[in-house]
Amino acid sequence: MAQEKTIWENLKPDEEKKLESVSSGYIDFLCRAKTEAEAVDYFIERLLKAEFQDLEKLDKLKPGTKFYLNHTGRTLAAGIVGKNELKNGLFIIASHIDSPRLDLKPKPLYEDSETHTALLKTQYYGGLKKYQWVNVPLALHGRIFTKDGRVIKLNLGEDEKDPVLLIPDLLPHIAKMQHDRKLFEGIAAEEMNALAGSRPGDFKEDKFKGQILKILKEKYNVEEEDLASADLALVPAGKAREGGLDSSLVIGYGHDDKASAYTSFRAFQDISEPEDTVLVLFFDKEEIGSQGTSGSQSNFLEYVATVLLHKLTGHSDNFHLLSLLRKSNAISSDVDAAMDPSFKGAHDEHNAAKLGSGIVIAKYSGYGGKFEGSEAPGEFVAYVRRIFEKHDVPYQFGTLGKVDEGGGGTVAQDFARHGMNVVDAGAPVLGMHAPFEIASKADLYSCYKAYRAFMLH
Ligand code: MN
Ligand code: MN
16 A cells, blocks of 8 residues: 555664665765766666676576666676576666756866956756755766876865855845845856855966966866866765754755666675566666667667577567567666645645655656656556565655646656656655655665565566
């Protein structure tokens, strides 16, 4: 049965420890993996320790073979060959590992001599409320690729001794020019400029910008133009932590969708010798529509499935691939909206997910008249309910908000396209897409149990 009570009220004494272990592991993950590339690094480090092998380098696959495939360091698949090999299709859990943030523009650095400052121009990535991202300490994460083939990894602003960046908002005393702006327009995109420096260097012109370039040269041996061949982003600086006076919550950057990525990976780590072949997928670019080589609209899944088919059965033709994908089953593991206690009016109270009531099964996504969403067939929702109940997983049903309030999509449609069964299911989150978001430890634990149950089915 879907939950009426909270998970806390039904928690068995021996489950408390596991719940705390999942949430403390998750907090550590959130601190280490703020970008898709950092998440892929985190997962691969653990897969290698557990003796997973590169799928492309494996000759022969057999039940129990543990494999992974890394695409561009931004998208990842990991799996275990089941006893039934591919007879019943694949059991897939797919999440995304990118989160809303502020990317640096290709020519980010400029000087404003009038205000004695050097600044970095940003471009927001994903659907965020820009006004939330000003006056928040920001860390610089990413990689710079130089012409001579060097890769410089940056992670600046997380260590207590590191400096952080900040986009200053106008002080309230003289903010009359902002009074008539609507909330969402309080800060315009071209006003999202982060302070990079205020100390002049010994140069004839561009003294402030020159000083920053000098530091970049000395510290990382990079030129200004190298910033154009880079993936650099500003993300909220600081650690994820426990939240609430009762420590029932986790507050951190990137619950969307690291909560699903971590709990599905953790569940996957606890599986051995599955009946059917399981696959966990971690995609980039979901926050901007899943396009691109590392997004779920790419042919990454088809490629992984083709390699698996070829190495298990000797077949790699289109007929066998399409047949495999059509009989596969997937959970699109993505977070949902928890009903906001101060803005209940945005939700349909009867269909809103509640914090602490477990993983949210979202039968469909999209906006308005279900436009641009993906809907799971009723019989597949029934199948997932049966699995969850068999494995004692607390869950709830939910829709994102009032029909005419807005909406959103997930990677589900890119799986449904192949004719497979797929449903969205993930943790309810408060304050989604804000620099710091809120999730319940109980829901994270429910997600862990749910994803594990699906893989075992
Ligand atoms: Mn998401
Ligand atoms: Mn999102």
